[in-house]
Amino acid sequence: MASDTELTDAELERIQRASIQYQTEIDTAHVRELLEETSPDLLDGLSGVTAYNRLPPEEQLAREIQFFRACEADPNTRPDDPAFLFTKMTVEQGISTITVYDEYHRFEPCVDKVFKLDDDQIADLHSYITAFKDSDYYTTLRQDTQPFLEHFPKWNPANLTADNVLFGKKLYESVVNICERGFPNLLAMKRVLDGERPENEPLQRKRATSVRRELTDTDNMNAVYFDFIVKKFDPRLRNGIAHGDLLNETTQQEVRIPTEDWSYSYEEFNKVITANIANALFLTGTFMALVDWEFQMRQFDESGRDTLEL
Structure with missing residues (x-):
């Protein structure tokens, strides 16, 4: 398990992929800084998935990294786990907006x-x-x-x-x-x-x-x-x-x-x-x-x- 600010090879690879997806350079040092103050709750302080998607790339990545670290720490997945809840919210908010x-x-x-x-x-x-x-x-x-x-x-x-x-x-x-x-x-x-x-x-x-x-x-x-x-x-x-x-x-x-x-x-x-x-x-x-x-x-x-x- 990585420390609060240390990034694993897999996390660095995720940042690299995100740089391609966002078509911009990601400030990895800033991601490390944000990790110190980021909650494992992916949507902490946000109204939903749409608000999350509109965050700066570095903040999205810091939230993702902490989120998945928390998921990996508890391998006994349940329907009320964060990963499932985020998937659920993605569906429900997407359908709500379409409606x-x-x-x-x-x-x-x-x-x-x-x-x-x-x-x-x-x-x-x-x-x-x-x-x-x-x-x-x-x-x-x-x-x-x-x-x-x-x-x-x-x-x-x-x-x-x-x-x-x-x-x-x-x-x-x-x-x-x-x-x-x-x-x-x-x-x-x-x-x-x-x-x-x-x-x-x-x-x-x-x-x-x-x-x-x-x-x-x-x-x-x-x-x-x-x-x-x-x-x-x-x-x-x-x-x-x-x-x-x-x-x-x-x-x-x-x-x-x-x-x-x-x-x-x-x-x-x-x-x-x-x-x-x-x-x-x-x-x-x-x-x-x-x-x-x-x-x-x-x-x-x-x-x-x-x-x-x-």
Whole structure:
């Protein structure tokens, strides 16, 4: 066990990975200083996971290190242990935020189906998610997640101004990357339902359009758990932004894509952005935490399992 300020090789490696995820240099000396005053309670003094995600990287890391040291000191895990409680809070707060945007009905079929997976299916899906978290694809997702988590709370769907459209355009750039990296994880669940054992590399390398097509395939009964999520992704808007074809018509209060002969009123544009903020929230943490939670709870007798408040 490391002393209060000494860092193990594994902890130094965690800091190195975080530096890549945050795309900034981490002040390791400052992390050591923070360890002296940091509680093992990951969310000590915070309102929840969202507040934690908005902390400076060094403070997040100091909290993580103390948190996991406390977990390692007590190997007899229980449903009320900090690691489980953090996973639970990640799911519940993610769903709560999605509900505030009045979007949860689109995710409910997928969430309910996770609870109904049999033991082999949840084990296969959890194995896939674990492999994903150990890959560069996850690091890429985390790099896109950090600016998204910083900016999305400022989004106001009722704000029908040109400035808000510019802000929404910037948000959608992050959302697109999150969806294109996160939708393959939903496809992994569909493949599990199809009776397969999905592997990380093939799904992450699959073309984004092919992933979306399979998740919305009306000829496959298992697509019903994902199509309401994926259909809200707007590839036309994605291409308009990527190709510099988006025109903000401030006098008409509409957003046009001249090359597509397509336009959105400001209200329609805001609805697209809001729906995909909900998609990004689900894909950045909520879905993966949900799979982790359900897999962890299956390790206990039913009488000892905790439940989520959704």
